Amino acid sequence: MKITNICCIGAGYVGGPTMAIIAQKCPHINVTVVDINEKRIAAWNDEDVNNIPIYEPGLSDIVKEARGRNLFFSTKVDEAIDKAEMIFISVNTPTKTYGIGKGMAADLKFIELCARQIARVSKTDKIVVEKSTLPVRTAEALKNILENTGNGVNFQILSNPEFLAEGTAVEDLLAPDRVLIGGDIDTEKGREAVNALVSVYANWVTKEHILTTNVWSSELSKLTANAFLAQRVSSINAMSELCEKTGADVNEVAKAVGMDSRIGSKFLQSSVGFGGSCFQKDILNLVYIAKSFGLNEVADYWEQVIILNNHQKRRFAANIVKTLFNTVSGKKIAILGWAFKKDTNDTRESAAIYVSDYLLNEQAEIVVYDPKVTAEQIYEDLDYLGTRTDSENRSLVKVVNTAEEACGNSHAVAVLTEWDEFKNLDWQQIYENMLKPAFLFDGRRLLNKAELKKVGFEVFVIGS
Ligand code: NAD
Ligand code: UGA
Numbered sequence: 001m002k003i004t005n006i007c008c009i010g011a012g013y014v015g016g017p018t019m020a021i022i023a024q025k026c027p028h029i030n031v032t033v034v035d036i037n038e039k040r041i042a043a044w045n046d047e048d049v050n051n052i053p054i055y056e057p058g059l060s061d062i063v064k065e066a067r068g069r070n071l072f073f074s075t076k077v078d079e080a081i082d083k084a085e086m087i088f089i090s091v092n093t094p095t096k097t098y099g100i101g102k103g104m105a106a107d108l109k110f111i112e113l114c115a116r117q118i119a120r121v122s123k124t125d126k127i128v129v130e131k132s133t134l135p136v137r138t139a140e141a142l143k144n145i146l147e148n149t150g151n152g153v154n155f156q157i158l159s160n161p162e163f164l165a166e167g168t169a170v171e172d173l174l175a176p177d178r179v180l181i182g183g184d185i186d187t188e189k190g191r192e193a194v195n196a197l198v199s200v201y202a203n204w205v206t207k208e209h210i211l212t213t214n215v216w217s218s219e220l221s222k223l224t225a226n227a228f229l230a231q232r233v234s235s236i237n238a239m240s241e242l243c244e245k246t247g248a249d250v251n252e253v254a255k256a257v258g259m260d261s262r263i264g265s266k267f268l269q270s271s272v273g274f275g276g277s278c279f280q281k282d283i284l285n286l287v288y289i290a291k292s293f294g295l296n297e298v299a300d301y302w303e304q305v306i307i308l309n310n311h312q313k314r315r316f317a318a319n320i321v322k323t324l325f326n327t328v329s330g331k332k333i334a335i336l337g338w339a340f341k342k343d344t345n346d347t348r349e350s351a352a353i354y355v356s357d358y359l360l361n362e363q364a365e366i367v368v369y370d371p372k373v374t375a376e377q378i379y380e381d382l383d384y385l386g387t388r389t390d391s392e393n394r395s396l397v398k399v400v401n402t403a404e405e406a407c408g409n410s411h412a413v414a415v416l417t418e419w420d421e422f423k424n425l426d427w428q429q430i431y432e433n434m435l436k437p438a439f440l441f442d443g444r445r446l447l448n449k450a451e452l453k454k455v456g457f458e459v460f461v462i463g464s
Contacts, residue, residue, distance in 0.1 A: 001127070001196045003029055007084035009114050011035035011044055011073060013169070013277070013346060014131060014162050015090035016054050020062045021173040023071035025204040032072045032080040044073035055345040055372050058170035081121045086196065088160075089114045090131040095281045104288035106135050106281065115145040118155075125154040127193045131162055133282055135289055136220040139182075156193035158183045159215045161222030166276065167343035179210045182218020223286045227302055230279040232267040234308040240270040240463030241315065250463025251445060270463040272355065272416055272443030273313040275340030277348035280306055313351045316414075316443055316462065317358035323439060323460060324412060329363035332435075334406040337417020337444075338370035338378055345372040351443065352416040353381045356397070361387065366397045369406035371419055375399035404430060412439035418446045431455045 008019045011033045023031040035041050043053035049060040049067075063071070074080060081087055091110040096102050111132060118128060128146065130139060139157045146155040159182035164172040179201045184190025194212050201210055213221070240250040250270040258265030274280075283302050290299035321328050340350035347353065356366050360382075368378055382393045400406050403422065407413050407430045415422055423446060431438050440457040442449070445464075452459045 001085060001192055003086050003127075003196055003200055005029070005084045006031045006086050006088065006200075007080040008033045008088040008090050008131070009035070009077065009081075009117075010088075010090035010092070010132070011037070011040055011053075012090065012092065013054055013166060014164070015088070016044065016052070017056055017059055017164065017169040017173060018090065018131065018162060019088070020059060020066060020071060021170070021204075022200060023066040023069075024062050026200060027066075027070055029200070030070050030072070030083075031066075032074055032084070034074050034077045034080045036075065036077065038075055041073050041075050055343075056167070056169045057343055062170065077117060078121045081118055081126075082123065084126065085124075086127045086129060086200075087118060088129045088131045090162075092277075093132045093134060093281075094277075095284055101288055104284045104291075106133075106285045106288075108134070108138065108141070111138065112141070112145065115142045119146050119149040122149070122153045122155075123151070125156075127156045127158060127196060129197065130157065130159045130219070133161060133222050133226070133278065134159075134219055135285055136216055136223065138219060139215045154189065156184065156189055157215065158193055158197055159218035159222075160197060161218060163222075163225065166346050167341055174204065176205060176209060179205050180213065180218050180221060181210065182213045182215040185212065185214060223282050223289075226279055226282040227286055227305065229267055230274055230283055230309070231302075231305045233269075233271065233274045233279075234305045234312075236268045236270045237273065237312045237463075238308050240312075243463045270445060271312075271351070271418075272316045272462060273309045273351040275348070275350040275352075277346065280309070280349055310354075313354045314358065316351075316441070317355045319460065320355075320359065320412060320414060320439075320441055321362050323441075323458070327362070328359055328411070330365065331411040332365045332367060332409060333359055334403075334410040334413045335366055335368045336370075336403055336406065336413060336415045336422055337419055338368055338373040338381075339417050339419075342418045342420065345374075345377075347373055347377055347381050350381070350417075353385070355414065355416060355443070357382065357385055357387055360393075360396055364396075367406045367410065368397065368399045369401070369403045370417065371421060404433070408433045409435060411435050412441060414441040414443060415446055416443050418444040422446055427452055427457075428455050431457060 008015045015033055019031045019033045040053050049064045093106045096105045096107040142157050181194055181197050183194035198210050243250040254268040257263055258268050283306055287299045287303045338347055338352045378399050379393055383390045403425050437458050440459045442461045449459050449461050
């Protein structure tokens with residue numbers, strides 16, 4: 001089947017960048033990204049491409065090139081579904097906050113709504129592609145909904161999980177380690193659908209990097225990949241605590257261990273804890289699935305990755321309190337970085353939220369600076385926790401426009417996101433404008449400890 005029209009439901013961190021690259025690399029395909037969030041679509045269509053809703057290095061140039069040519073952003077979901085031969089579902093799949101599986105299972109209501117909408121609108125055969133991260137065997141439920149429309153339309157369901165990381169989305173999409181496509185490879189129609197999607201990617205990805213499997217392997221591989229990645233971070237973070245007790249240095253340990261080619265050097269950067277919208281949610285989902293099959297040991301094994309991560313965030317915050325003579329009540333603490341990693345404006349599950357909440361419970365006053373995150377977002381993140389009232393959050397937390405302003409007159413500075421610009425701050429000047437003793441807590445191992453000590457700071461670096 002030749003693909004000339006693609007629709008993507010969900011214009012978020014995955015749908016937006018992924019479709020922008022497909023449009024750029026496949027000028028012969030019309031790509032329409034639809035969303036029910038009117039504000040988000042309006043931002044994608046903003047005349048000034050610098051105002052698109054997602055910050056990713058290099059993305060605005062690609063949007064500029066393709067938008068209006070063969071890349072479109074719209075709220076007209078039905079229209080885009082009707083026109084497309086291939087429909088990507090790229091909606092959010094958060095952890096359930098109610099009912100059975102609350103706090104663990106993936107909430108699939110948005111996925112199901114999409115399936116029902118596709119079923120209702122479609123008049124011609126469609127290939128439906130799961131782009132969202134889904135529990136293994138979700139395609140079965142989708143198939144059930146789609147095949148009961150009674151209107152004779154044939155649906156093929158593919159799983160095509162996305163492996164991009166935020167902050168490097170464009171480079172990850174342009175040169176992926178692999179593209180994974182799961183389909184019903186035992187049937188002629190299934191193979192045709194798989195080949196149609198392979199042909200789309202083949203416009204810029206070599207065949208050796210396109211992997212095809214059955215649907216279940218594809219769905220489960222995505223959860224497995226995220227679990228393995230998060231596990232590496234928790235593993236090195238577990239060692240960071242031991243390093244602090246023993247005089248070992250976690251970077252030296254990571255380097256020594258990572259040079260073993262069987263282990264590899266990537267993803268061994270110790271931190272204040274991993275954040276982001278997916279690691280925690282996907283592992284909880286994996287734990288839930290394992291438990292639902294009665295695989296309690298498997299579930300416990302993976303749950304430990306989350307337990308360690310929560311511990312890492314808590315112990316970082318607790319150490320601030322302990323170091324500041326066991327009280328931060330009424331003390332000003334500067335938080336540098338709110339995003340869950342550098343080069344993104346995404347704050348979902350960011351360690352900064354939890355560290356700040358802990359310090360606020362200890363009655364600290366928080367001043368935040370992040371180069372890409374808005375004050376509105378920071379307050380929203382704290383309000384969402386429900387620990388205190390919205391107005392308390394606004395009176396205890398100040399958001400400012402420069403790192404210098406955040407640090408001025410503070411008792412302590414905590415670096416929680418590894419933004420490059422923090423490396424180049426005038427730390428001498430910052431020191432002079434702080435209360436003494438001036439404490440600095442580096443949760444990212446970003447700064448030069450020896451130099452900061454020379455300036456006069458009392459420095460604490462995670463893992464050493
Ligand atoms: P997101 O919240 O940024 O975007 C999802 C969008 O879907 C939202 O704009 C929402 O309004 C829209 N939406 C929800 N229901 C809809 C409906 N019925 N019709 C139209 N639009 C609808 O989420 P995201 O970060 O892009 O993640 C999407 C999926 O991709 C998740 O399953 C996630 O696990 C997975 N994933 C995310 C990343 C990442 O880096 N963020 C990477 C790989 C995979
Ligand atoms: C992660 C995966 O890397 C992607 O492959 C996957 O597609 C995506 O999740 C997803 O499914 O959503 P992302 O969360 O965007 O991508 O970013 P990562 O680079 O993986 O970082 C996640 C968190 O771990 C960040 O808070 C980061 O600071 C932290 N981290 C990462 C460390 O603390 N140490 C490391 O060595 C690496």
